[in-house]
Amino acid sequence: MTNPASAPRALIMAGGGGTRFWPRSRQNLPKQFLAMRGDRSLLQETADRLEGLVAARDLMVITGKAHVGRTREQLPGVPGDMIIGEPTGRDTAPCVALAAALLARTDPDGVFFTCPADHVIEPAGMFRKALQAAAQVLQDHPNAFVTIGVPPTFPSTGYGYIHRGESIGSRLGVEASKVRSFKEKPPVETARQYVASGEYLWNAGIFAWKPRAVLEALGRHKPALREGVLKIAEAWDGPNRDSVMAEIFPTLEKVSVDYALLEKHDEVVVLGAPFQWDDVGSWLALERLNPQDAHGNTVQADHVGVRTKGCVIVAPKGRTVATLGVENLLIIEDGDCLLIARKEDESAVKEVVEELKRAGRADKL
Amino acid sequence: MTNPASAPRALIMAGGGGTRFWPRSRQNLPKQFLAMRGDRSLLQETADRLEGLVAARDLMVITGKAHVGRTREQLPGVPGDMIIGEPTGRDTAPCVALAAALLARTDPDGVFFTCPADHVIEPAGMFRKALQAAAQVLQDHPNAFVTIGVPPTFPSTGYGYIHRGESIGSRLGVEASKVRSFKEKPPVETARQYVASGEYLWNAGIFAWKPRAVLEALGRHKPALREGVLKIAEAWDGPNRDSVMAEIFPTLEKVSVDYALLEKHDEVVVLGAPFQWDDVGSWLALERLNPQDAHGNTVQADHVGVRTKGCVIVAPKGRTVATLGVENLLIIEDGDCLLIARKEDESAVKEVVEELKRAGRADKL
Numbered sequence: 001m002t003n004p005a006s007a008p009r010a011l012i013m014a015g016g017g018g019t020r021f022w023p024r025s026r027q028n029l030p031k032q033f034l035a036m037r038g039d040r041s042l043l044q045e046t047a048d049r050l051e052g053l054v055a056a057r058d059l060m061v062i063t064g065k066a067h068v069g070r071t072r073e074q075l076p077g078v079p080g081d082m083i084i085g086e087p088t089g090r091d092t093a094p095c096v097a098l099a100a101a102l103l104a105r106t107d108p109d110g111v112f113f114t115c116p117a118d119h120v121i122e123p124a125g126m127f128r129k130a131l132q133a134a135a136q137v138l139q140d141h142p143n144a145f146v147t148i149g150v151p152p153t154f155p156s157t158g159y160g161y162i163h164r165g166e167s168i169g170s171r172l173g174v175e176a177s178k179v180r181s182f183k184e185k186p187p188v189e190t191a192r193q194y195v196a197s198g199e200y201l202w203n204a205g206i207f208a209w210k211p212r213a214v215l216e217a218l219g220r221h222k223p224a225l226r227e228g229v230l231k232i233a234e235a236w237d238g239p240n241r242d243s244v245m246a247e248i249f250p251t252l253e254k255v256s257v258d259y260a261l262l263e264k265h266d267e268v269v270v271l272g273a274p275f276q277w278d279d280v281g282s283w284l285a286l287e288r289l290n291p292q293d294a295h296g297n298t299v300q301a302d303h304v305g306v307r308t309k310g311c312v313i314v315a316p317k318g319r320t321v322a323t324l325g326v327e328n329l330l331i332i333e334d335g336d337c338l339l340i341a342r343k344e345d346e347s348a349v350k351e352v353v354e355e356l357k358r359a360g361r362a363d364k365l
Numbered sequence: 366m367t368n369p370a371s372a373p374r375a376l377i378m379a380g381g382g383g384t385r386f387w388p389r390s391r392q393n394l395p396k397q398f399l400a401m402r403g404d405r406s407l408l409q410e411t412a413d414r415l416e417g418l419v420a421a422r423d424l425m426v427i428t429g430k431a432h433v434g435r436t437r438e439q440l441p442g443v444p445g446d447m448i449i450g451e452p453t454g455r456d457t458a459p460c461v462a463l464a465a466a467l468l469a470r471t472d473p474d475g476v477f478f479t480c481p482a483d484h485v486i487e488p489a490g491m492f493r494k495a496l497q498a499a500a501q502v503l504q505d506h507p508n509a510f511v512t513i514g515v516p517p518t519f520p521s522t523g524y525g526y527i528h529r530g531e532s533i534g535s536r537l538g539v540e541a542s543k544v545r546s547f548k549e550k551p552p553v554e555t556a557r558q559y560v561a562s563g564e565y566l567w568n569a570g571i572f573a574w575k576p577r578a579v580l581e582a583l584g585r586h587k588p589a590l591r592e593g594v595l596k597i598a599e600a601w602d603g604p605n606r607d608s609v610m611a612e613i614f615p616t617l618e619k620v621s622v623d624y625a626l627l628e629k630h631d632e633v634v635v636l637g638a639p640f641q642w643d644d645v646g647s648w649l650a651l652e653r654l655n656p657q658d659a660h661g662n663t664v665q666a667d668h669v670g671v672r673t674k675g676c677v678i679v680a681p682k683g684r685t686v687a688t689l690g691v692e693n694l695l696i697i698e699d700g701d702c703l704l705i706a707r708k709e710d711e712s713a714v715k716e717v718v719e720e721l722k723r724a725g726r727a728d729k730l
Contacts, residue, residue, distance in 0.1 A: 023687070304724060306716045315703065320729050322388070322717045324706035326694070331705055338680065340696055340705060341689035351671045352687045359669060364685050 006110040008135055010054040011099040012046055013205075014063035014071060014117035015089050019353040020282040020346075023337030024314070027365050032063075032118040033070055036280055037289045043117045044074050049124040053131060054113065060102070061117070062086060062095045087246050092205070093260035094252040097218055097225050101233035104211035109142065111135045114207040114257075119279050120289055126275040133171035134208035137269050143216070144267045146208040147179070149201025150277045155191035158281065160184055160203040160258065162270050171271075179268040182258060201270060203258065204277055214261070221264045228252045282346045283330050286312050301333075312343065337364055371475040373500055375419040376464040377411055378570075379428035379436060379482035380454050384718040385647040385711075388702035389679070392730050397428075397483040398435055401645055402654045408482045409439050414489040418496060419478065425467070426482070427451060427460045452611050457570070458625035459617040462583055462590050466598035469576035474507065476500045479572040479622075484644050485654055491640040498536035499573035502634050508581070509632045511573040512544070514566025515642045520556035523646065525549055525568040525623065527635050536636075544633040547623060566635060568623065569642055579626070586629045593617045647711045648695050651677050666698075677708065702729055 014032045018025055025031045032043040040048065047059060056077030063071050065085030072083050084102075086095065096114060103112055113131050121127045134146040149162045165180035182203065186194065194200035218226035228248050235244035253260075262268055278285055287298045297308060301315035308323040315321050315333040323331070328343040341349065356364050379397050383390055390396045397408040405413065412424060421442030428436050430450030437448050451460065461479060468477055478496050486492045499511040514527045530545035547568065551559065559565035583591035593613050600609035618625075627633055643650055652663045662673060666680035673688040680686050680698040688696070693708040706714065721729050 023685075304717060304720050304726070306713070306720055307710075318701055320388075320702045320721075320726070322702060322704045322706075322721070324704070324713060324717055325710035326705055326707055329691070329705065331703075333703065336683055337685045337687060338696075338698065338703070339687045339689070340691055340694065341687075342691055345672075345690035348671070348689060352669060352689055355669050355671055356685075356687070361669070361685070 006107050007058055008054055008111040008113060008131075009058040009060065009103060009107075010050055010113040010115070011096065011103075012043070012059060012061045012115060012117045013092060013095055014043055014061050014067070015086055015092075015095060016116070016118055017064070017089065018118075019350045022349055022353050023332060023339050023364070024334040026335070028066060029070075030064075030067070030118075031280065032116075033067070033074065036120065036286060041074055042120065042280060043071065045120065046115065046117050047075055047078070049121060049127055050113070050131075051124075053128040057082075060084065060099055060112075062099060063117075064089060086249060088250045090249065090252050090254045092257040093222065093255045094225060094229065094249065096207075096214060096257045096261070097222070097229040097252075098232060098249070100209075100211040100214035100218075101226075101229040102236060104215060105233060105236070108212040108215075109210050111138050111208055111210060114205075114209070116205050116279075119204070119277060120285070121278075122276045129172055130174055130271055130274055131206075131208060133174040133176065133271055134269075136171040137168070137176050137271070138208060138210060141267060141269065142210060143213045144209070144269050145213070145217075145262060145265050146176075146269045146271065147262065148204060148206040148208075148273050149270045150204045150273045152191075152195045152200060152202050155188055155195050156202065157185055157188050157191050159279075161186065161191075161194050161200045162203050164199050164201060164270055164272075168269060174271045174274055176269050176271050179262075179270050182263045201272060202277075204273065204279070205258075206273075207257075207262075217261050217265050222253065222255070222260050225253055225255075225260070282349065283312055283332065283341075284343065284346050286314070310343065371472050372423055373419055373476040373478060373496075374423040374425065374468060374472075375415055375478040375480070376461065376468075377408070377424060377426045377480060377482045378457060378460055379408055379426050379432070380451055380457075380460060381481070381483055382429070382454065383483075384715045387714055387718050388697060388704050388729070389699040391700070393431060394435075395429075395432070395483075396645065397481075398432070398439065401485065401651060406439055407485065407645060408436065410485065411480065411482050412440055412443070414486060414492055415478070415496075416489075418493040422447075425449065425464055425477075427464060428482075429454060451614060453615045455614065455617050455619045457622040458587065458620045459590060459594065459614065461572075461579060461622045461626070462587075462594040462617075463597060463614070465574075465576040465579035465583075466591075466594040467601060469580060470598060470601070473577040473580075474575050476503050476573055476575060479570075479574070481570050481644075484569070484642060485650070486643075487641045494537055495539055495636055495639055496571075496573060498539040498541070498636055499634075501536040502533070502541050502636070503573060503575060506632060506634065507575060508578045509574070509634050510578070510582075510627060510630050511541075511634045511636065512627065513569060513571040513573075513638045514635045515569045515638045517556075517560045517565060517567050520553055520560050521567065522550055522553050522556050524644075526551065526556075526559050526565040527568050529564050529566060529635055529637075533634065539636050539639055541634050541636050544627075544635045547628045566637060567642075569638065569644070570623075571638075572622075572627075582626050582630050587618065587620070587625050590618055590620075590625070647714065648677055648697060648706075649708065649711050651679070675708065 068085040161183040163180040165178040296310040298312045304322045310328045313331045330341045332339040433450040526548040528545040530543040661675040663677045669687045675693045695706045697704040
């Protein structure tokens with residue numbers, strides 16, 4: 001039944017909204033469309049990274065309906081009808097389920113990789129190697145869900161963890177193990193124990209699986225969701241694609257793929273990521289992803305600093321930013337907004353967005 | 366010889382350059398042309414303040430040659446040829462000397478008031494009262510130089526001081542005294558003694574005098590300067606006004622009126638200012654001159670603050686400034702520049718300007 005020779009496909013999940021990069025990310029310009037280093041957006045980097053393993057014509061991108069146009073602009077190599085707009089965000093399970101249903105129409109047993117559109121991963125070659133290793137696992141275990149876990153470098157309380165179990169050997173030098181359990185974002189003490197034990201990996205939301213296996217698991221654990229996406233897939237090539245999508249998709253259960261599928265599946269395999277990973281979770285990521293000047297400032301702007309240390313400074317072309325006597329600030333100008341925050345408050349940027357909402361400033365969101 | 370009934374005239378000295386209000390003040394837009402509260406520029410406020418005492422047609426404004434156009438725009442009531450451009454800045458003595466020489470042509474014994482264009486003074490009525498009192502002193506002492514000194518409110522090391530001597534009685538309720546001496550900007554210990562003694566006033570650069578007396582004093586103390594301005598005055602109504610001005614003015618000694626005239630004159634009288642005075646010396650003046658929000662922020666911008674205290678925030682229309690967790694910052698956006706500084710470093714804003722010069726960024730100055 002399986003056809004190991006068929007070319008792998010990939011789903012890029014580009015549905016993120018996100019307020020942590022305000023004012024650069026806005027409702028109509030979420031983080032995945034932004035370049036965080038160099039010129040390519042995170043979404044473009046994600047597609048670039050798959051190049052050589054998955055052809056552009058075999059990419060599927062699911063994003064918010066409002067962002068389909070921008071996605072097509074940024075990824076001109078991806079066939080237009082492989083860029084799909086969700087009428088409303090329903091978290092990751094309906095997204096993966098829809099992709100599985102659509103891909104099953106042509107090749108239910110072909111591997112499809114699944115990854116978020118807004119992470120930074122280096123080097124790309126090791127990322128592809130890990131996915132190839134995952135595909136090899138699927139040759140032996142066609143019903144498995146394979147996930148790539150990231151070895152933790154600090155006791156993060158912001159990520160989920162995967163408890164690695166018994167080894168099933170390595171593929172292409174990448175160690176594969178059964179998954180014992182998934183753990184929600186832990187308190188810091190627990191996170192410390194996880195890291196110290198060496199048995200835990202961060203859940204980075206990167207998967208390899210087959211449409212048939214995903215649909216079968218949905219049938220067991222989320223039958224209504226399976227029904228819904230199959231109806232959409234049935235109508236896909238007819239005249240009612242848009243209306244059926246608009247009618248059914250918003251009714252699908254809003255649930256994460258981790259909760260709906262991974263945690264419930266009986267055959268989940270985790271590979272230890274052989275690459276550097278950053279989820280670009282907030283403005284401080286710029287500091288990790290870019291070089292600093294002699295005073296520890298991360299600068300993407302025309303900047304003149306006097307006694308300025310450890311700041312992250314971003315401004316558009318044409319603007320000159322002068323700083324005097326300040327340390328550890330985020331100074332971010334974008335469009336018609338300017339954000340000045342303490343670096344240590346970076347995770348509270350959403351409070352600014354909430355404050356803008358309260359103040360009725362939808363135009364600035 | 367004196368004609369006490371003649372209408373008083375006034376010289377507004379608007380030659381300031383100044384870097385302490387960068388980025389709002391630039392080489393081509395010095396502080397006197399900026400509004401620091403409300404809509405009127407400091408220059409316009411200065412002219413407004415004299416209204417009722419000196420008619421607009423009797424104002425003379427001396428500014429930098431490059432700023433004549435803007436001055437005429439801002440003060441449409443002042444006759445165009447009473448707005449005079451200095452080819453190069455030569456400090457205040459040549460400015461006062463030229464005014465005296467020009468005014469002497471029509472009324473050498475008429476009072477002329479002299480004041481800087483870039484201070485804030487409240488209330489205007491008390492300012493006019495002080496000038497009227499000064500004019501009354503000149504009725505009795507036509508050769509005197511009368512200056513208005515400001516009672517010090519803190520031991521400033523940034524202002525010059527006037528040591529008040531023997532009283533010569535009050536005029537219109539304003540106490541007048543002989544001046545014992547002028548003191549340069551003192552160290553803080555000395556400044557404390559000055560303030561504690563009650564015998565010292567700040568030198569605010571506000572004067573009342575007569576053209577004849579100024580020219581006579583120049584003849585004694587700065588004869589070359591007198592010669593120069595008389596030559597310019599002689600050519601003023603002929604075809605060579607501009608060429609003579611351009612030729613002679615830059616050769617005049619660059620010296621302050623305090624040093625050239627006040628400190629050397631034998632008959633200097635000081636009146637204690639019955640008004641509030643602010644020299645608007647730096648960005649912190651905005652805090653003194655404007656109300657604060659509930660968190661002590663001085664805001665001239667569309668501002669959304671989360672845990673933000675004691676900041677001074679200025680940005681143009683259309684910009685939204687969001688602040689998060691920051692205290693006591695200056696956040697000033699103007700034109701193509703943005704300044705972020707610690708409030709306590711406000712007197713060091715000139716270092717930013719110097720840094721821009723070093724970096725060859727004349728376009729930002």
